Ligand SMILES: Nc1ncnc2c1ncn2[C@@H]1O[C@H](COP(=O)(O)OP(=O)(O)O)[C@@H](O)[C@H]1O
């Protein structure tokens with residue numbers, strides 16, 4: 185495991201119109217690790233991810249990804265640099281079939297053979313998708329949708345994955361599977377994950393680092409194990 | 425009976441033109457969520473280009489090609505320099521801009537070409553062939569119907585079987601997700617406008633010779649009817665546009681044939697109102713509205 189941060193966020197601020205939401209967020213994620221971003225509803229977790237990928241313009245601060253300043257990269261160019269963002273909730277194109285969604289994830293790739301290989305790997309990884317290739321996205325269950333969104337991101341073979349509440353609406357068993365998969369990808373392929381979750385226990389079970397946000401600020405960042413095991417800390421910042 | 429047959433073939437032929445024109449409206453509606461009220465004027469402008477090439481070269485086919493190319497260029501231009509900058513904050517913003525474009529195009533055409541009707545040539549005979557004593561369908565009608573159906577099939581293949589078609593559909597349904605997957609959504613919008621205007625140009629070239637000829641207002645009525653056809657089929661459905669176009673073509677052909685041409689505009693209005701009242705989403709509206 186390398187200790188170089190692949191993602192370095194310094195004093196990042198952003199908001200919707202004149203209303204500031206993110207306030208000088210600073211965090212750093214070493215390559216090959218999972219950082220869990222935790223916090224109550226409305227803490228600004230989604231806003232953080234949207235600002236990182238440029239869907240929302242920052243009003244201050246900077247984002248270094250793999251040595252490059254992301255403010256200069258257009259949203260369309262992110263996948264080519266190895267950054268995949270699976271947005272909250274509506275991550276798939278509901279009108280397209282499973283197969284089309286997956287192909288869409290690999291269209292930008294020059295290495296066509298590897299894009300097809302990656303697609304086959306996703307079908308092996310997520311059995312239910314393989315059985316529903318021709319089904320439209322809106323016919324899938326919540327778990328299948330999340331698998332599709334995640335699988336589609338993996339087809340780009342990203343270095344950094346921004347995941348916004350993958351466990352939302354999923355059965356605990358499916359959530360555990362997805363978390364375990366993330367851990368495996370980090371350990372074996374060197375993937376880095378910035379994982380936004382309200383499901384604190386599931387996230388901390390696989391994360392290396394826990395970042396707690398409240399009202400648009402990072403109020404604490406520490407090792408996941410410490411957050412998991414230190415009852416006082418957990419009680420103070422996560423409320424359980 | 426021969427009259428019925430004649431009206432049926434005539435209706436299918438003009439219906440094919442309405443289908444193509446409605447399809448062009450649907451393409452832009454799906455990509456940009458706006459009704460391109462300038463589509464008639466844009467089609468006329470490209471038809472002027474086409475017929476200028478026809479009279480310069482003497483070849484109908486070169487003229488047709490030129491009109492379609494002019495459509496591609498004009499569609500891309502209108503999206504790039506105009507529609508892209510119309511905000512969606514005001515829902516009437518794009519309507520007003522489109523109507524301004526209509527006035528501009530028609531004024532320029534009037535100044536350059538004058539506003540008298542100019543003859544438009546056809547590549548095939550427009551007199552109905554006699555089959556077993558019944559005059560039913562002309563070679564030109566067959567060409568119009570065939571040309572539109574070929575374009576419909578090509579567009580369907582483009583959208584369902586090619587990478588750019590997949591990109592265009594994804595951009596229309598989920599622009600943000602598409603951008604995150606590396607799709608240049610802005611460019612897909614330009615391509616959509618270009619394709620739509622090219623289809624409109626083809627429709628213009630096909631239908632103008634069957635009317636009074638080339639004139640800045642030559643497509644006004646066609647636009648209204650095609651809009652009705654698109655609403656009948658459902659603005660979101662390409663298949664609906666095609667079926668709607670053929671259906672409206674048939675209905676109007678029977679109305680005109682049996683009740684007289686004066687009733688045609690009234691029939692269009694009644695049809696539009698009926699669909700809007702009974703099935704506002706159109707015949708092909710699906711119930712599977714987007715859900716998360
Ligand atoms: N599109 C928006 N326009 C205005 N305010 C928004 C928008 N999206 C989120 N917010 C506000 O920003 C704050 C943070 O929201 P969000 O980033 O979605 O939080 P989280 O993902 O942690 O639940 C909330 O107060 C929310 O009301």
Ligand SMILES: [Mg+2]
Nearest residue numbers: 229230231272
């Ligand atoms: Mg959120």
